Amino acid sequence: MSRRHMGRTVGQVILALAAFSAVFPVFWTTLNAFKNRVDIVTPTPLFFFTPTLDNFAYVLGRDSVFAGLVNSVLISGAAVLVGALLGLPAAYALARYPNRWTKDIQFFVLSLRFLPPVAVAIPLMVIWLNSGFYDTRLSMIVTYTLLTLATVIWLSVPAFARVPKEVEEAARVDGYGPFAVFFLIALPIASRSLIGAVAFAFVLVWNEFLIALMLTTSDAKTLPIVASELTQLGRDVPWGILNASVVLLSIPPLLFIGVLSGMLNSAFKRKSS
Template identity: 90%
Template sequence: MNAHKLGRVVGRILLLLAAFSAVFPVFWTLLNAFKNRVDIVTPTPLFFFTPTLDNFAYVLGRESVFAGLINSLIISGASVLIGALLGLPAAYAIARYPNRWSGDIQFFVLSLRFLPPVAIAIPLMVIWLDFGLYDTRLSMIVTYTLLTLATVIWLSVPAFARVPKEVEEAARVDGYGPYAIFFLIALPIALRSLIGAVAFAFVLVWNEFLIALMLTTSDAKTLPIVASELTQLGRDVPWGILNASVVLLSIPPLLFIGVLSGMLNSAFKRKTS
């Protein structure tokens, strides 16, 4: 019995260490974002210091960061919107009207995820150059729609499948047509999981790096590209500014952590019931 207790204590310590490792690096970056350069470049890490807002002021005042932020918001927002508008109905059709191609369609949607991003980015770069659309928001929105649409479909099919069939059946008896059932019954019932799917698609394209790096050079650069350029600055690195821009880049995805964890919970509840 004693050995068992000891095991639990050791297990708890390991869990706390893992939690520490998950949080501390991010927390440390946040602290550094509020430090003056002299407080970062120290032989011993400093926990107590006079905080400064200079780094954030500098980052937010820089035109390139601001432009990257606007580009990221427009490109991610538009591609997620298109992905949701087209993807949610498609997912519903796959979940509720299975036919002999359904399996193939689902495999096709998944297989898009197999493609190495570099294999999509290289030809697309040439295509957009030939069309004269290289380095524009439009070309980025179209390219990201491939990612958002596939992701929304993939994650929404199980969400629609979890809507009780009886409810839809009852609505049909009450005289609802198939479209009314989708908009008035299935969509509201599955809403929570669907928001999770859309949020996931947003996080995916907000964080996307390689395709944006290859398809933009100045006008349509997204925030991850701008942030990575800051991290490649020369010898006299402005560490505080770097940390501040990383914090700025990470805030939008972290806002969705509650939604995504809710989606995870509802995805696994199905199996117990």
């Protein structure tokens, strides 16, 4: 009994260490974002220092970072919007009106999620260069729509399938047409999981790096590209500014952590019952 007890304590210590490893690097980066350069470039890491907002002020005041932020918001936002507008109805049709192609369509959609980005980026670079749309927001939105649309469909099919069939039947008996059933019944009932699916698509394109790196050079550069350029600066590295830009880049995805973990929970809850 006491051996079991000890095992439990050791297990809890390991879990605490793992949790620490998950959080500490992010915490440390955030701390460094509020430090003056002299407090970062110290022989011993400093936990107590006079905080400064200079780094954030500098980052937000810099044209390149601000332009990257605007591009990221517009490109990710538009791609997610198109992905949701087209993807949610498609997912509903796949979940509720199965036919002999349904399985193949789902296979096709999910396989897109696993396409190597470099295999998409190289040909698209040539296509956008030839058509004169290279390095524009439009070409990035179109390209990212491939990712958001596939992701939204893939995650929303199970969400719609979980809507009780009886509710939809009852609405149909009440005289609702098939389109009304989708808009007024299925969409609101599944909305929580659907928001998770859309949030996931957003995080995916917000974080996307390789495709943006190959398809943009100046006008349409997204925030991850701008941040990575800062990290490649030469000798006299402005560490505080770097940390601040990394924090700025990471805030939007982290805002969705609750929604995403809720989606994970509901996905597994149903499998068990």
